[in-house]
Amino acid sequence: MTVTAEPLRAAPVGVLGLGLVGCGGFGRVCLEAYRGVPGLRLVAASDNDPARLAATAADFGLTAYSDYAAMLRDSQVQIVAINTPPALHAAQAIAAAQAGKHIFCEKPLATSVADATAVLLAVRAAGVQISVDYVMRWNPLYWLLHRLQVQALSSGPLLGRLQRYALENLAGDEALGPDHWFWDRAISGGIFVEHGVHFFDACAWLMGSAATAVQGLAVARPGAGDPAPVDTVLANTVHGQGATASYYHAFTHANRAEFQGITLDWGFAHGVLTGWIPVELTLDVWTDSEGAAFLQTLPEAAAAWLAVPGVARSGQEHIAVTVVEQYGDAAPWRGRGVARPVTHHVWVQASLGGDSAKPAVYTASVQAGMTDLVGAIAGRRSPCVSGVDAWRSVATAVAAQTAAQDGRIVVPETLPAELEST
Numbered sequence: 001m002t003v004t005a006e007p008l009r010a011a012p013v014g015v016l017g018l019g020l021v022g023c024g025g026f027g028r029v030c031l032e033a034y035r036g037v038p039g040l041r042l043v044a045a046s047d048n049d050p051a052r053l054a055a056t057a058a059d060f061g062l063t064a065y066s067d068y069a070a071m072l073r074d075s076q077v078q079i080v081a082i083n084t085p086p087a088l089h090a091a092q093a094i095a096a097a098q099a100g101k102h103i104f105c106e107k108p109l110a111t112s113v114a115d116a117t118a119v120l121l122a123v124r125a126a127g128v129q130i131s132v133d134y135v136m137r138w139n140p141l142y143w144l145l146h147r148l149q150v151q152a153l154s155s156g157p158l159l160g161r162l163q164r165y166a167l168e169n170l171a172g173d174e175a176l177g178p179d180h181w182f183w184d185r186a187i188s189g190g191i192f193v194e195h196g197v198h199f200f201d202a203c204a205w206l207m208g209s210a211a212t213a214v215q216g217l218a219v220a221r222p223g224a225g226d227p228a229p230v231d232t233v234l235a236n237t238v239h240g241q242g243a244t245a246s247y248y249h250a251f252t253h254a255n256r257a258e259f260q261g262i263t264l265d266w267g268f269a270h271g272v273l274t275g276w277i278p279v280e281l282t283l284d285v286w287t288d289s290e291g292a293a294f295l296q297t298l299p300e301a302a303a304a305w306l307a308v309p310g311v312a313r314s315g316q317e318h319i320a321v322t323v324v325e326q327y328g329d330a331a332p333w334r335g336r337g338v339a340r341p342v343t344h345h346v347w348v349q350a351s352l353g354g355d356s357a358k359p360a361v362y363t364a365s366v367q368a369g370m371t372d373l374v375g376a377i378a379g380r381r382s383p384c385v386s387g388v389d390a391w392r393s394v395a396t397a398v399a400a401q402t403a404a405q406d407g408r409i410v411v412p413e414t415l416p417a418e419l420e421s422t
Helices: 025-034 050-060 068-072 086-098 113-126 140-150 191-207 289-295 355-379 387-406
Strands: 016-021 040-046 063-065 079-082 102-105 130-132 164-172 213-220 230-238 244-253 259-265 269-274 280-287 318-326 332-335 338-341 344-351
Touching (some): 025 050, 040 068, 079 086, 079 355, 086 102, 102 355, 130 355, 130 387, 140 191, 191 230, 191 244, 230 387, 280 289, 289 318
Parallel strands (some): 016 079, 079 102, 164 244
Antiparallel strands (some): 213 230, 230 244, 269 280, 280 344, 318 344, 332 338
C-alpha cells in the first residue's frame, strides 16, 4: 500500500460529524453507542449492500453512500468509523487519512504488520488521529486492577508488577457457519489477528510491556474438509522482567456453553476476571496490616475505583472485601527472590452487575473509546488507545501465527522509530 505525499488536513474541531463504513449488525450496535458521545453527531454511512445501507441510513437519519470514496468527500464527516471485515481495515483507514478524516477502527488495525505500518504512516502524514476499539481498555474492572497495581504502600506497591496473564476463551461458533468470512484467513486474518489482538493489547497494558517472544499452536477442525478451518489456537508470550502470558481460543462451543476467564498473578496476589467482557473480578491478596486496612476502604469508595472516563455508572457496580485470615506475626514471606511482610489474607470481589450487565458494559466501553478519540482531537493529544498500541498488538498476533506455522519461537517485529508517537 502507498501513501500520497499531499493528503488533506483534518477539518477544524467543533462538533464532529461521523461517517460509518460497514452497516452490519455490529456497526448498528456501534451507532447506538456513538449517539451518546458528547461533541459528536452521526452524519453518514457507507456499505456495499444497498438494502442494509438504506435501512441503516433511515433508522439513524444518515446520508447514505454506496461509494466509500464519496463519503470521504463529504465535508460534514470529520471522523470515519470502520466496521468492515478485517482485510478491508488498512486500505479504508489509509483512504480516510488521505481525505483528512480522523479514524476509529474496529480491531484489528490491519491483518499484516506491513499494512499496519502503512496505516500509521498515512495517519502521521495527514496529521489526523486514529484509535482502535479495544473495549477492555475501557472496562471498569481492568481500570481497578491497573490502579491497584500502582497503589503505593510503605512496603511497596499493593499488587506490584503483573507476572502472569492466562486467558481461557471457550467461544461459541453457532453464528459462524462454514461460509462465514471469519474462517477465511485472507479476510479475517485468522483467530490470533481477528480476535486475539484484544487480549494481546489488554495484557500488554496491564504488564506495561509488549510481548518480546511468542510461541504458537493452531489446530484445524477434525473432519471439516480440506482445507479445514482453524478453530483452536494457543499462544504463549514473554514480557518484561520475566512475566508470561497464555491465550487459548477455541471457537467450538454452543453459544450458551461459552466460557471466558482470565487468571492473573502478581506473586503476592492472584485473581480471576470472568467473561471476555469481564463483569466479575475476584482477588486474593496477601499483604501487611497497612494493605489490609487499605483494601477494606474499597467498598465505600467503589464508585471512584471503578470509574472510567466516558463510562456512566450503571448503579450495579460494587466491591466487597473480606479478611479471610490474619497471621500472628509479620515475618517476611518470600517468592521469586522478593520478601514481603504478610499479616493478612484478604479476599476482594468486584462486580459490574453479573451476566445481565454485559451488554450495557460492552456498549459503554465502545462509547468510551469514541469519547476518548473525540477528546483527543479537541485536546490535540494522543488517544489513550493509540495507533502504536494497535500496531503492537497486530505484530504480536502475526508473530503468534508465524510461530504456529513454523513451530518455533518468534520475536515480534519492532515498530519503526519514526512512528513511536503515532
